[in-house]
Amino acid sequence: MTKRFLEYQKNFNYPYTKRKVYERISRFLNFPTYSIRKYLAFQVIKRNQKLPSVSKKDGFLVWFPQEFDAVNQIIAESREYIANVDQSIFTKQGKGKEQYLRGIHPDKSRLTESLVKLACDPTLVSIVTKYIGILPIINGVKLLYSPNKKIYEGGAQFFHLDPEGIRQIKLYIHVEDVTEESGPLTLIPAKESQKIYQLYPGGRLTDEWVSRFIDPQYFYSITGASGTMIFADTSRCFHLGSRPGKNPRFVIILQYISPFAINFPWFGWVRKPLHAHLVNDNTSMIDQYLLGAQ
Numbered sequence: 001m002t003k004r005f006l007e008y009q010k011n012f013n014y015p016y017t018k019r020k021v022y023e024r025i026s027r028f029l030n031f032p033t034y035s036i037r038k039y040l041a042f043q044v045i046k047r048n049q050k051l052p053s054v055s056k057k058d059g060f061l062v063w064f065p066q067e068f069d070a071v072n073q074i075i076a077e078s079r080e081y082i083a084n085v086d087q088s089i090f091t092k093q094g095k096g097k098e099q100y101l102r103g104i105h106p107d108k109s110r111l112t113e114s115l116v117k118l119a120c121d122p123t124l125v126s127i128v129t130k131y132i133g134i135l136p137i138i139n140g141v142k143l144l145y146s147p148n149k150k151i152y153e154g155g156a157q158f159f160h161l162d163p164e165g166i167r168q169i170k171l172y173i174h175v176e177d178v179t180e181e182s183g184p185l186t187l188i189p190a191k192e193s194q195k196i197y198q199l200y201p202g203g204r205l206t207d208e209w210v211s212r213f214i215d216p217q218y219f220y221s222i223t224g225a226s227g228t229m230i231f232a233d234t235s236r237c238f239h240l241g242s243r244p245g246k247n248p249r250f251v252i253i254l255q256y257i258s259p260f261a262i263n264f265p266w267f268g269w270v271r272k273p274l275h276a277h278l279v280n281d282n283t284s285m286i287d288q289y290l291l292g293a294q
């Protein structure tokens with residue numbers, strides 16, 4: 001049954017209003033946990049009031065802090081990983097999505113643990129929670145490689161919305177500099193994206209189709225030096241990336257979603273916390289919630 005839910009999720013997921021209804025019911029059914037998460041969110045936001053914020057209007061924020069040790073450290077660790085991993089991962093052809101975008105570290109690696117630790121960083125969590133409105137769940141952490149060699153129809157190289165809920169944050173961190181020639185993330189601010197929610201049938205849209213409703217001047221391609229961070233609500237902002245260019249792209253993605261989002265079958269996340277195995281006796285309460293163990 002659950003498998004079927006996941007299979008049909010794409011159809012179930014659109015139009016956008018269905019996500020809202022689902023999330024409302026899910027919150028209602030999980031009201032005690034919802035209240036605790038709201039309370040924790042309040043605590044988290046209160047701790048760091050001077051941080052930049054993701055505006056509701058834009059649905060994204062680009063941040064390049066001068067000094068952020070945790071980020072510098074993870075960039076160094078990622079570079080080391082890239083230098084020492086079996087290099088055939090960069091030359092192989094790949095199947096499906098892997099042709100243009102591939103994760104290059106196994107889920108149980110030490111790098112994954114470091115990425116999860118970074119995802120729990122109080123500064124990042126504070127910015128994300130303030131935007132999402134509730135203490136989120138870390139749904140995935142990845143170091144991604146885009147070869148940027150060819151365009152493949154029907155994939156994330158074309159405008160789409162991500163299916164996880166009504167609000168989420170995908171935090172992109174540039175490991176190496178990203179220029180127009182390295183298949184940058186390109187997104188349409190939420191306020192503009194909104195114009196086509198009702199028309200969006202799900203799946204991928206051509207640039208030409210989108211241009212009929214949204215002026216291409218709002219197709220923002222986001223470039224930036226190593227260390228640039230992009231907080232992007234990929235559920236509200238149409239986006240694409242990994243288009244062909246002269247250089248490959250290495251980027252970290254940390255994904256935060258609402259525990260009541262539509263991608264958790266049957267109104268709750270407890271059935272599939274992705275990183276709950278990293279919780280131990282010393283894990284703080286906030287981190288336990290972030291990791292989906294609570």
Ligand SMILES: [Fe+2]
Pocket residue numbers: 156160161162234239
């Ligand atoms: Fe996406």
